[in-house]
Amino acid sequence: MKKFVSLILAAAMLMALAAFIPALTACDSSKTINLLNWGEYLDPELKTEFKKRTGITVNEKPVTSNEEMLQLLEADDCPYDLCIPSDYAVQRLIKGGKLAEINYDNIPNIKNIDKKYIDITNGFDPGNKHSVPYTWGVLGVLYNTTMVDEADLGSWDLLWNEKYKGEILMYDSIRDAMAAALSRKGYSLNTVNEAEINEAANDLIADPSLYQAWVTDEVKEIMIGGGAAIALVYSGDAVWMMDPEEGNTDLEFYVPKEGSNIYFDNFVIPVNSKKNELAEQFINFLLDPEVAAQNTEYIFYSTPNTEVPALLGEFLSECSAFNIPAEDVANCEIYKDLGEDIKLYNTAWDMVLAKR
Amino acid sequence: MKRVRLSYPYIFVWMPIFIVAPMLFVLYYATFRNGSFTLDYVKQVFTTSNYLPALWTSIWIALVTTAVCLILGYPVAYILSTMKKRTAALVSLLFIMPMWMNMLLRTFAWKIVLDKGGVFASITEFLTGQPSQILYTPAAVLIATIYDFLPFMILPLYTTLMKMDKSHVEAARDLGATGVQTFTKVILPLSVPGIISGITMVFVPAMSTFAVSRMLGGGKVKMIGEVIERKIMEQNDPAIGSTLSILLIILVLISMAIMNKVDKENSSTGGTLW
Numbered sequence: 001m002k003k004f005v006s007l008i009l010a011a012a013m014l015m016a017l018a019a020f021i022p023a024l025t026a027c028d029s030s031k032t033i034n035l036l037n038w039g040e041y042l043d044p045e046l047k048t049e050f051k052k053r054t055g056i057t058v059n060e061k062p063v064t065s066n067e068e069m070l071q072l073l074e075a076d077d078c079p080y081d082l083c084i085p086s087d088y089a090v091q092r093l094i095k096g097g098k099l100a101e102i103n104y105d106n107i108p109n110i111k112n113i114d115k116k117y118i119d120i121t122n123g124f125d126p127g128n129k130h131s132v133p134y135t136w137g138v139l140g141v142l143y144n145t146t147m148v149d150e151a152d153l154g155s156w157d158l159l160w161n162e163k164y165k166g167e168i169l170m171y172d173s174i175r176d177a178m179a180a181a182l183s184r185k186g187y188s189l190n191t192v193n194e195a196e197i198n199e200a201a202n203d204l205i206a207d208p209s210l211y212q213a214w215v216t217d218e219v220k221e222i223m224i225g226g227g228a229a230i231a232l233v234y235s236g237d238a239v240w241m242m243d244p245e246e247g248n249t250d251l252e253f254y255v256p257k258e259g260s261n262i263y264f265d266n267f268v269i270p271v272n273s274k275k276n277e278l279a280e281q282f283i284n285f286l287l288d289p290e291v292a293a294q295n296t297e298y299i300f301y302s303t304p305n306t307e308v309p310a311l312l313g314e315f316l317s318e319c320s321a322f323n324i325p326a327e328d329v330a331n332c333e334i335y336k337d338l339g340e341d342i343k344l345y346n347t348a349w350d351m352v353l354a355k356r
Numbered sequence: 357m358k359r360v361r362l363s364y365p366y367i368f369v370w371m372p373i374f375i376v377a378p379m380l381f382v383l384y385y386a387t388f389r390n391g392s393f394t395l396d397y398v399k400q401v402f403t404t405s406n407y408l409p410a411l412w413t414s415i416w417i418a419l420v421t422t423a424v425c426l427i428l429g430y431p432v433a434y435i436l437s438t439m440k441k442r443t444a445a446l447v448s449l450l451f452i453m454p455m456w457m458n459m460l461l462r463t464f465a466w467k468i469v470l471d472k473g474g475v476f477a478s479i480t481e482f483l484t485g486q487p488s489q490i491l492y493t494p495a496a497v498l499i500a501t502i503y504d505f506l507p508f509m510i511l512p513l514y515t516t517l518m519k520m521d522k523s524h525v526e527a528a529r530d531l532g533a534t535g536v537q538t539f540t541k542v543i544l545p546l547s548v549p550g551i552i553s554g555i556t557m558v559f560v561p562a563m564s565t566f567a568v569s570r571m572l573g574g575g576k577v578k579m580i581g582e583v584i585e586r587k588i589m590e591q592n593d594p595a596i597g598s599t600l601s602i603l604l605i606i607l608v609l610i611s612m613a614i615m616n617k618v619d620k621e622n623s624s625t626g627g628t629l630w
Contacts, residue, residue, distance in 0.1 A: 350406035350407070355409075356575070
């Protein structure tokens with residue numbers, strides 16, 4: 001019996017120790033920052049390089065959704081020093097007073113960020129006091145050049161074209177599917193007009209047999225394998241699918257002329273962080289042209305850094321989903337946090353789900 | 357007394373935390389808004405046409421799955437029960453073996469088989485000259501649910517048929533009953549308990565199938581489990597999700613009650629699950 005008890009005690013002590021070790025390495029060292037990031041969203045070599053230059057260790061914790069980030073950042077004892085949420089999440093965090101103001105004296109490389117993107121990000125963070133744009137992307141149409149006629153391109157109508165019945169993949173996500181239907185009709189992506197929302201929802205189920213399937217991540221394997229001709233996707237995913245090494249070179253991308261959604265993922269520093277300066281140093285490092293170019297070649301997402309395009313390899317500098325024309329960007333809208341009005345979308349989406 | 361105490365951890369810790377409390381939460385979300393009682397959510401489920409279609413889809417997919425499993429499974433179970441015990445054990449191992457693998461993996465395998473350029477498309481092309489893709493249709497979901505649940509039908513049937521006293525069959529034949537008569541008058545009635553538990557074990561989980569319709573339905577075959585998940589996870593609306601969950605629980609209870617009634621009326625052998 002005694003032996004049993006001591007065994008249990010030993011196990012308990014081991015477990016307590018094991019629980020402490022990550023906590024120690026994560027929080028205690030003064031030369032460490034904790035980064036909350038999307039998976040595969042930063043070239044790991046750059047963390048080593050940053051450590052070599054400054055002696056600062058970057059600890060990364062991956063998450064899969066803005067909702068998860070919000071949950072972690074809105075907690076009172078948030079241990080993170082830097083995070084990369086999307087536009088509407090930034091808006092919500094600012095509203096909740098969860099973000100520290102950024103001291104731009106520590107980020108001289110901010111000069112590399114294109115003014116035209118700052119104008120857009122001002123829409124969710126007036127004056128960019130709390131956030132620095134990291135990457136951006138646009139919702140658009142990916143198509144297989146061997147299956148789609150050139151004459152049919154250019155508009156959202158391609159997703160409703162009867163000629164490609166059963167060859168179209170829809171994005172199974174409430175705001176994005178609705179965005180395609182709304183902007184096709186010339187409505188705002190953030191409309192709270194019930195008639196407009198219902199009209200868009202009805203368009204999505206006008207002919208359910210048009211769509212082979214409603215997918216999220218599966219879109220990649222299907223489009224790369226040539227299993228469908230057309231898909232509603234974000235430009236970042238499109239670049240990934242068009243990559244000659246792992247993707248399919250028959251794929252091309254365009255932003256419909258009616259306009260679309262543009263999103264930004266942005267650096268923010270949680271208000272509770274005591275290492276603002278270290279975090280700002282890291283942001284500045286990542287905005288350096290050489291570093292940003294290396295990172296872009298790794299993550300494939302479009303960057304607001306004006307110095308990067310000249311330094312990129314052949315594939316990215318020619319990829320239609322990476323180099324979105326400025327006039328298309330000007331045509332795009334960001335999603336706003338709709339608050340209670342999101343219920344109008346939820347109700348319409350329920351109908352879509354039931355009938356599609 | 358001491359042995360009773362061994363069940364205390366389950367009764368006083370496990371059950372309240374993992375069974376009773378979650379059920380109460382579900383009930384609360386479904387019937388309270390801002391702290392006061394309401395039946396609005398129930399009304400909403402029944403008056404809008406957004407949720408009931410998924411329920412019908414679930415019910416018919418479960419019914420067809422159960423029927424096909426019974427038709428396919430009964431002869432197999434019967435043949436198994438007439439085999440030598442060792443042979444039967446070996447053969448039934450073959451039925452059980454796929455169940456050693458996780459259901460998601462099996463479903464994923466079906467996705468590859470049924471996809472464009474998959475085995476199924478090649479076979480239909482060979483037979484009809486036209487490759488047909490049934491992935492992302494109700495047929496694909498049905499094939500996978502039948503595949504997944506068939507062992508749950510065969511095993512209880514096999515157990516009941518194996519335990520059946522064979523002298524009843526011999527007596528019937530001695531007294532001049534034909535093969536068909538022996539089956540309908542003796543074997544079938546005696547195997548009712550197995551049929552009942554087979555149906556229960558297939559119908560109930562098939563109705564709340566979630567991953568299969570999600571993976572093979574392409575977002576076009578909506579079953580009730582997926583609607584519940586979306587309401588709660590995607591739309592952050594636990595009220596409707598909980599109401600639908602309760603509806604599903606009630607449906608399961610009703611089908612169990614019907615099974616029990618049939619079981620009591622028919623069985624004199626007192627056979628139970630498996």
